[in-house]
Amino acid sequence: MLKIPNTPVVKVGGAFLAGMLVVVLFSLFCGLNGLPSVTWADESSSTVMQNAQMQGPGPNNIPDMVSMVGPAVVRIDTTTTGVSQLDPFFNDPFFRQFFGDQFGIPSQQQESHGLGSGFIISTDGYILTNEHVIEGVNQIEVNLSNTDKPYPARLVGADKELDLAVLKIEAGDKLPTVTLGDSDGIRVGDWVVAIGNPYGLDHTVTVGVISAKGRPMTIDDRQYRNLLQTDASINPGNSGGPLLDLKGEVVGINTAISAQAQGIGFAIPSSTVKSVINDLINKGGVSHPWLGVYLQSLTENTARSYGLSEPKGALVVEVIGSSPADKAGLVKGDIIVGYNGDAIENPDLLVELVQAADIGSQVEVNYIRNGKKEAAVITIEAKQ
Numbered sequence: 001m002l003k004i005p006n007t008p009v010v011k012v013g014g015a016f017l018a019g020m021l022v023v024v025l026f027s028l029f030c031g032l033n034g035l036p037s038v039t040w041a042d043e044s045s046s047t048v049m050q051n052a053q054m055q056g057p058g059p060n061n062i063p064d065m066v067s068m069v070g071p072a073v074v075r076i077d078t079t080t081t082g083v084s085q086l087d088p089f090f091n092d093p094f095f096r097q098f099f100g101d102q103f104g105i106p107s108q109q110q111e112s113h114g115l116g117s118g119f120i121i122s123t124d125g126y127i128l129t130n131e132h133v134i135e136g137v138n139q140i141e142v143n144l145s146n147t148d149k150p151y152p153a154r155l156v157g158a159d160k161e162l163d164l165a166v167l168k169i170e171a172g173d174k175l176p177t178v179t180l181g182d183s184d185g186i187r188v189g190d191w192v193v194a195i196g197n198p199y200g201l202d203h204t205v206t207v208g209v210i211s212a213k214g215r216p217m218t219i220d221d222r223q224y225r226n227l228l229q230t231d232a233s234i235n236p237g238n239s240g241g242p243l244l245d246l247k248g249e250v251v252g253i254n255t256a257i258s259a260q261a262q263g264i265g266f267a268i269p270s271s272t273v274k275s276v277i278n279d280l281i282n283k284g285g286v287s288h289p290w291l292g293v294y295l296q297s298l299t300e301n302t303a304r305s306y307g308l309s310e311p312k313g314a315l316v317v318e319v320i321g322s323s324p325a326d327k328a329g330l331v332k333g334d335i336i337v338g339y340n341g342d343a344i345e346n347p348d349l350l351v352e353l354v355q356a357a358d359i360g361s362q363v364e365v366n367y368i369r370n371g372k373k374e375a376a377v378i379t380i381e382a383k384q
Helices: 014-032 059-072 093-099 270-282 300-305 347-355
Strands: 002-005 073-085 107-120 126-129 139-143 151-159 164-169 191-196 204-219 222-230 242-244 250-257 265-269 293-297 314-319 335-339 362-369 372-379
Touching: 059 073, 059 191, 059 204, 059 242, 073 126, 126 270, 139 164, 151 270, 164 270, 191 250, 204 265, 222 250, 222 347, 250 270, 265 270, 293 347, 314 347, 335 347
Parallel strands: none
Antiparallel strands: 002 107, 073 107, 073 139, 107 126, 126 164, 139 151, 151 164, 191 204, 191 242, 204 222, 222 265, 242 250, 250 265, 293 314, 314 335, 335 362, 362 372
């Protein structure tokens, strides 16, 4: 999401060979770029170039696809109101330590505005976006492509961990929608299109490919574990907008960019959305199974210090009070090496297994404490 703070109110045999080379390069270029390819007739006949029919959607379909899908992409404007002190010295902790609040330094209301993107998933006005687009805001407005005035939006459901949110507007008319597609079936190298509002430039279209799948990333306090990577340009303000395949179906929700590089953007796969969308709409949020432990990978040195021959396992560095792990007796320093019969070689595997568990189910956890192998049965609970 783009945050826009306000003050208290950016080159005869050589020629033949050269000609053949040009033909070959042209053929390769066309094949690689989705343009009509060329075929050659039998050598005994005259040379014939023949246009091949495109099979299925290709890059030439992008304008039509964008025209079809574009009306369902929206701009989200947010307003946050807070209190700020007029005197900047008051924000200095040393100033406050020595003088406290005795001066009665006046304060005033300060507004900051943000913007992001989203897309309509139902004809009656449900809209999907990122949770970080609307986190902590006081007011949300949605701008449609075919209207001049924004619509006030209410938050229906959100999940900070997954960075997903659902909004609802009452537009009165049957609204255009987009379909959630198959992110599991999309391949690295497939074409994708991003539509959004980077820097407030409404309905900007960028094109690229899927660069990688299953990328983990940590941004602030959010840990993303299964992102799609794309070189389609994503910029501030694109957050929450759709990443589309050439059929016009949403395969990802544009979420983040790499500040250290160009052409590296990330999107939450549509498979993640499909698994939780009903909970977001009907329950207002998503229940996450958890153990209640903070984990760390084992290094060679750490493994040796615990008497292990290899650095495999998940080291418990903290147990949260009253959590399932705490109730089962796990403590700081335990090394989890097994979970319901699966060997645990690193913390990521353990987290993945726990997230797939049913809330209320019981699991057996094997761990090493003081050089001895122990076991505990833990009841999986919902993260509070």
